[in-house]
Amino acid sequence: MAERTVAKVHDAQGSPLAVAIEVSGHHLSGDEPIARGGANLGPTPYDLLTAALAQCTAMTLRWYAGQHGWPLEHVVVEVEHGKRIEAGGGDAVDAFRKTVSITGPALTDEQRARLFEAAERCPVHKTLMGTIRIETVAG
Numbered sequence: 001m002a003e004r005t006v007a008k009v010h011d012a013q014g015s016p017l018a019v020a021i022e023v024s025g026h027h028l029s030g031d032e033p034i035a036r037g038g039a040n041l042g043p044t045p046y047d048l049l050t051a052a053l054a055q056c057t058a059m060t061l062r063w064y065a066g067q068h069g070w071p072l073e074h075v076v077v078e079v080e081h082g083k084r085i086e087a088g089g090g091d092a093v094d095a096f097r098k099t100v101s102i103t104g105p106a107l108t109d110e111q112r113a114r115l116f117e118a119a120e121r122c123p124v125h126k127t128l129m130g131t132i133r134i135e136t137v138a139g
Contacts, residue, residue, distance in 0.1 A: 015039035054079040056124035064118040070111050074103035
């Protein structure tokens with residue numbers, strides 16, 4: 001069977017929109033900001049999605065460098081998400097901007113270039129760029 005992740009979310013106390021999140025044995029909280037009717041008790045869904053892209057990118061770079069025995073010392077990935085209207089377009093699209101900083105004075109220019117290529121191939125990046133199917137069923 002293919003790798004599978006299951007997340008369970010249910011109502012939580014403290015805010016009309018607060019939720020408790022259980023995923024892979026971890027417990028998180030989610031909410032919306034006060035301006036959107038929540039109490040800002042946890043990250044929003046888009047906060048978590050944006051963080052997932054940054055986390056996956058950083059982990060992919062560390063893994064890739066490790067597989068090749070490259071002297072990567074430090075990785076910082078910053079991802080910004082927003083909605084924007086494309087030139088000549090109508091509907092707003094989701095836009096992510098990923099800034100990747102790597103430290104490793106002993107890395108060659110070729111190794112750096114390959115790490116930046118790898119940043120485009122992290123699994124979450126590929127998921128967001130690919131075809132996604134979502135099915136909603138009654139529980």
